[in-house]
Amino acid sequence: MTQSNWRQIMPTAEAYWMNRVLYDIHHVDSHLQRYKADPDAYMAEVPLAAAMKAAIRDNDIGAMYLAGVNPLLLRAHCLGLRISEAAFLDSLRAVVHDSTGEVSHG
Template sequence: MASNWRQLMPTTDAYWMNRILFDIHHRDDDLHRYKRDPDAYMADVPLAPSLKSAIRDNDIGAMYLAGVNPYLLRAHCLGLRIPESVFLQSLRSVGREGEH
């Protein structure tokens, strides 16, 4: 069965990552709080440090592989003005890793 994710069912981690991306781009003050201090913004979120780092560092490929919704990833890139070429290259690089 083909899937956007490595998991057939999104994990709890994927839920929290999706929730963070949704909130920072859909709730009025959240984007400003996130930009000011991403680590403080995510302090109370029950995610492993590596997953929080993927969000903070805008590691699109790692977020995608962790189960983040591709539409939320795209909105995240648009909201933070991450160039489309960076977005696509990150996805392509994890796609190539999965081919081996």
Template sequence: MSNWRQMMPTTEAYLLDKVLYQLHHNAEDLAAYNADKAAYLARFRLTPDMAAKISGNDVAGLYEAGVNPYLLRAHCIGVRIPEDVSLAALRSLMKEGDDKWLS
């Protein structure tokens, strides 16, 4: 089994995916997250760094951690990260020559 970044997803990627899935597939979870991010994220076995990536809307950090791109997109929409901001974060990870397929 693989995800987009690793041949075998890391525990970190799995946990981040799990949180984002629950957060954006259940209205009660999103309401609880919006009311108190720290309390909501404390329900999961996240490291402080993992919780900071979610609560800080670190799009680039979540992507680099191996989060499923569809769950990352749902998070951006769900917490209203403007599209230009999320795309800029992802583009900041591109290396020289990575944009050849964008033309």
């Protein structure tokens, strides 16, 4: 069985906004500095639920992946914040399950 990168066939508005936040943080001049200075203030006007803003702020890669964030943006986020590759992969592996319900490592 082939798994998709996202949980939804059509990304939700919430997934769009999470992708947009991560894209802007790492691709628009000065946004990374603003985000690092105060993530909550940076996301104050973004129409996301508090739990999704917390996932971004707390770098919860697994939660962002399950919410539909593009894996390439997640990787760019980790690189931009100097989150190790091991931590990135461990977070993804913790949430990727195959059809039997067991954690998939591949």
